[in-house]
Amino acid sequence: TQLLEQSPQFLSIQEGENLTVYCNSSSVFSSLQWYRQEPGEGPVLLVTVVTGGEVKKLKRLTFQFGDARKDSSLHITAAQPGDTGLYLCAGAKSNTGKLIFGQGTTLQVKP
Amino acid sequence: NAGVTQTPKFRVLKTGQSMTLLCAQDMNHEYMYWYRQDPGMGLRLIHYSVGEGTTAKGEVPDGYNVSRLKKQNFLLGLESAAPSQTSVYFCASSPWDRGRTDTQYFGPGTRLTVL
Numbered sequence: 001t002q003l004l005e006q007s008p009q010f011l012s013i014q015e016g017e018n019l020t021v022y023c024n025s026s027s028v029f030s031s032l033q034w035y036r037q038e039p040g041e042g043p044v045l046l047v048t049v050v051t052g053g054e055v056k057k058l059k060r061l062t063f064q065f066g067d068a069r070k071d072s073s074l075h076i077t078a079a080q081p082g083d084t085g086l087y088l089c090a091g092a093k094s095n096t097g098k099l100i101f102g103q104g105t106t107l108q109v110k111p
Numbered sequence: 112n113a114g115v116t117q118t119p120k121f122r123v124l125k126t127g128q129s130m131t132l133l134c135a136q137d138m139n140h141e142y143m144y145w146y147r148q149d150p151g152m153g154l155r156l157i158h159y160s161v162g163e164g165t166t167a168k169g170e171v172p173d174g175y176n177v178s179r180l181k182k183q184n185f186l187l188g189l190e191s192a193a194p195s196q197t198s199v200y201f202c203a204s205s206p207w208d209r210g211r212t213d214t215q216y217f218g219p220g221t222r223l224t225v226l
Binding site: 006033042043045090097101102103 | 142146155159216219
């Protein structure tokens with residue numbers, strides 16, 4: 001059972017365009033994380049959001065945690081070829097020590 | 112610090128063969144995890160450990176065994192490999208930080224093919 005649904009699964013855009021990736025669930029999470037993974041490597045943590053409604057910015061990336069802590073979004077402004085990769089969201093349940101991952105969004109930014 | 116390391120990086124097995132994947136971390140983390148990653152399915156948890164000498168089942172544990180004899184090492188074993196176990200395997204570790212264990216640090220992965 002996939003508890004975290006990511007959309008879209010694939011995205012191919014031109015350099016300079018904006019995009020948003022969504023991560024939705026019917027479950028409440030104590031925190032939600034976004035990872036980025038490049039081919040042949042393991043995922044690397046980008047950000048953790050903890051509070052409902054929280055917004056965090058990382059240069060051109062903006063992350064938002066839903067008010068009810070069931071969903072999140074990642075917005076990239078003026079995408080660059082270096083943003084190409086697989087983006088994964090992951091939700092944490094309190095005190096379980098485990099993360100539940102979404103299926104991932106493969107982003108390709110063409111120069 | 113090397114972080115999380117995995118050996119081997121690549122392996123090809125025949126159906127029925129056995130093998131062990133080794134994960135090591137030098138960050139003194141309490142929690143360690145084994146995931147498999149398949150196209151379109153994200154990362155699925157196989158087994159995990161909350162400390163030395165402990166193991167627990169994750170989402171897809173069948174066909175795998177694990178051991179955590181030392182805090183820094185977490186071994187994943189396949190006793191009788193099957194083609195369905197062809198995948199990329201990732202190890203991760205996580206500190207116990209003020210009651211939160213959600214920040215995970217991943218190794219580079221092991222690509223396993225079972226023929």
